Amino acid sequence: MGLFPQFLVDAVLLGGLYCLMAVGLSLAYGVTRIINFAHGEFIMLGAYGAYLLAAHAHIDPLLALPLVAVAVALIAFLIFKVCLERVLDAPHTNQILLLFAVGLVLQNVVALIMTGDDRSVSTPYALTATEIAGLSLPHGRAIAFLVSLILAAALVLWLRRTELGRATQAVAQSRDAATLMGINVIRMYALSFMISAALGAASGCVVSFLLTVSPFMGFHMLVKGFAIVVLGGLGSIAGTFVASFVLAFAETGVAYFVNEGGGWAEGVALAVLLVVLIIRPSGILGRATEGN
Amino acid sequence: MKLTLRVIAAAFSFVLLSGASLPVQAQKVIKVGAPYELSGKFVAYGAQGQRGMEMAVDAYGPAVAGHKIEVLLKDVQSTNQGTVSAMTELLQKDNADFVIGPIASGFVSAAVPAWRQKKALWIVPGSSSPTFEEAITGEELVFHTYPWAYHYHEGTAKAIAAAIGKGKKVAIIYSDGSYGRSQIQAARDYYGEAGFQVVATELVRENTNDMSPALQKIRLTKPDVLVGILQTTDAIVLAKQIHIAKLGIPYLVGTAYPQLQEWADAVGEAADGWIAANSYLPNLNAPADPKYPKLFPASKDWEAAFKKRYNRAPEFLDVTVYTSAVMLFLAIERAGSPDKQKVAKELRNLGVQTMLGDGNFVKTRGGALNQAFGEMLVYQRQGKQFTVVYPTARANGTLRPMK
Secondary structure: OOOHHHHHHHHHHHHHHHHHHHHHHHHHHHHHOOOOOOHHHHHHHHHHHHHHHHHHHOOOHHHHHHHHHHHHHHHHHHHHHHOHHHHOOOOHHHHHHHHHHHHHHHHHHHHHHHOOOOEOOOOHHHHOEEEEOOEEEEHHHHHHHHHHHHHHHHHHHHHHHOHHHHHHHHHHHOHHHHHHOOOOHHHHHHHHHHHHHHHHHHHHHHHHHHOOEOOOOHHHHHHHHHHHHHHHOOOOHHHHHHHHHHHHHHHHHHHHHOOOHHHOHHHHHHHHHHHHHHHOOOOOOOOOOOOO | OHHHHHHHHHHHHHHHHHHHHHHHHHHOEEEEEEEEOOOOOOHHHHHHHHHHHHHHHHHHOOEEOOEEEEEEEEEOOOOHHHHHHHHHHHHHHOOOOEEEOOOOHHHHHHHHHHHHHOOOEEEEOOOOOHHHHHHOOOOOOEEEOOOOHHHHHHHHHHHHHHHHOOOOEEEEEEEOOHHHHHHHHHHHHHHHHOOOEEEEEEEEOOOOOOOHHHHHHHHHOOOOEEEEEOOHHHHHHHHHHHHHHOOOOOEEEOOOHHHOHHHHHHHHHHHOOOEEEEOOOOOOOOOOOOOOOOOOOOHHHHHHHHHHHHOOOOOHHHHHHHHHHHHHHHHHHHHOOOOHHHHHHHHHOOOEEEOOEEEOOEOOOOOOOOEOOOOOEEEEEEOOEEEEEEOHHHOOOOOOOOO
16 A cells, blocks of 8 residues: 555644644634743643653543643633733733743743653553554544544634633624623633633643653744644634644645655645745635734 | 960961962862753753762862862753853853863754864763764864764664674664754664665654654665664654554664663653663673772762662763763873863873773774774663673673564
């Protein structure tokens, strides 16, 4: 059997992982219009939470996921109250620098407590795969894909079917109109920031058994997540979902079908981003926005 | 009353004289710069560097050749820019007489231009990069105490060829950073020289999320050996994904990472069977130096002292930095002063027996003038043990294919 069927499987599974990494970032921007440069550190905190619970309490990362997500959401709430609330109306540069600094502090606090040693959780399913007609389906990545689908669906349902979700969307559409409708905008900002962090932590739990956990893992994930959110259209959850798969297919395709393509994969994926933005500056499913 | 005044005057004079002598004593200090990765991505290396230095200063005592040892620890922040700043500060501002560190290949190379501005005697207990070896060709004041890339690949290629015969196929996967790129040619050359046919070389991005495409392409070439030239962070993903993909490759070879406990802990059962080479392995009972048994004790005694102090087993960089620092102190003692030319000469003539092997500095085939500890032990992780498989004279087991 050629490489093409395996390419399809790998690209789809990678797309699921990317979606998980980026969807929280997209939500936070969609509502608060602030690019959360500490989002990678929420993923990192989630990964460490899962690692610690696995190493010391023998709790599987998937079982630990709800607990870790809530814990990281509470940390995010604290960061929102202490830092972010004060700069909601400040220029974007200030917000970005502040969140970047928050990310650096979180990185180094974790490095001090946990040391810089690389870690990863070993679960039975993280090291196994099912072989079907010559195709390898890694269980860990398949689980990551399912978790990604479930969380994305839950997020969409929450946004569309619940009072709080609709209020969040209202704030995302127009802060002033939402205020006039009696919605507590600051509370909705805090809530969406917490949910965004919780989604980041959830992806950290999944990453903990797929990839390497270290205090500095977040930055690369932030860059990838940011590229996906921009490609999909800033703030568009559906766009993020589509862009995750576009990027995953581009990267995996280059890695499979170009000689030593693994080294070029990200470059080509970012070239795709560039081309899409030239043709459609608001991203695949984004809408043109104006200021705040 | 007269007596009291005399006593006060004498005491005052004593205090003044003592005070006057203080600057004289302050000058008699030997400054040893220690730029390490104390924060950032490679903090695990820096921690080993710091521990090695602490153990060395404790073992040698507070002074050498009548000079107080002052270790100037600097954080290179795991960045090239941080390394240049730390090295410049050590040499230009702090006037360090000697420098030991940093460790990671990229930062050692980044430190070279800063070092050239004011050449102190520099011991490098890390970097296996041929790029660095090229940069220091002909430099008399640089002493390298860590194996070069070709030592790894030459050793493992010979060991595997000895076990499975010539004419077999090898595939190589390497990262696109300086670590992978600087070693790929040496790997190709030495596996070729040992009679292997290189059937695939695959490049992967540093910090990649997915190595499956590279591994699936390698699978099609059906190699007997897979060599992974990656840093630890990526090597964890590699080992896990190889295990998942069930590639059926009998021999998996790493660079430094298969020896690291953090790598083994992170990959779990996927660590079993990996082959690598190094100049130090724990629990090998290397003997003490007959002339300096306190400075270069038997490895089991040093390992026990290390465990007692840090509550953990030493890694190879703990040992490398310790050995490098103690060799430097001993050379200073024998030189009788911190004169760098005299100390360099003494280092070359030291010839001590250490946990890393014979401490003799020799010229390398790559052009470095002072290289120690290039003799490699090739080992395989068999269960929780390191089994030495090559050279045959020091082997305590045989190479076995992966199940």
